[in-house]
Amino acid sequence: MPPDRIEMDRIPLSRLEKAARSGRRSKLFLGMYQHYEELNRILERAGRPNWKVLADEFTRLGLVDINGNPPSRTVAKNTWSKVRALIAKEGVPLPRNPVEKPAPFSPANPVVKTAPEKPAQVRGDPMADIYRQWDERGRRMPEPLNKGKS
Numbered sequence: 001m002p003p004d005r006i007e008m009d010r011i012p013l014s015r016l017e018k019a020a021r022s023g024r025r026s027k028l029f030l031g032m033y034q035h036y037e038e039l040n041r042i043l044e045r046a047g048r049p050n051w052k053v054l055a056d057e058f059t060r061l062g063l064v065d066i067n068g069n070p071p072s073r074t075v076a077k078n079t080w081s082k083v084r085a086l087i088a089k090e091g092v093p094l095p096r097n098p099v100e101k102p103a104p105f106s107p108a109n110p111v112v113k114t115a116p117e118k119p120a121q122v123r124g125d126p127m128a129d130i131y132r133q134w135d136e137r138g139r140r141m142p143e144p145l146n147k148g149k150s
Helices: 003-010 013-021 027-034 036-046 051-060 073-090 128-136
Strands: none
Touching: 027 036, 027 073, 036 073, 051 073
């Protein structure tokens, strides 16, 4: 195997990806990309966002364009379009802090099963009688229909 191949095998893929993209994306782009889901929800609720005010907020957060300048209204809007295009192509990025997995079962962390809450009853709910009977029985199963018949 050639020596340069051995060196390539030692470099983590995450470093290669970061190196490939370094210097090509502004802090504004990276900030929008890393917080895509939250920002997308905000912008969808806004309908027609005020890109001038957003550009000012991005500047306050230190999110600048590729040249290190505060983003203008047009730069902020165009950068968001580029982020959306990349998301459409590659998918939504993974969260920066993955959700913590629950601890496995142990005597110190027992699993406690509780009765499920009954859903809210609505007018004309066909299950209303069943819920009422369930509550009257103290949440016990009904007696078998053929009890005592053998």
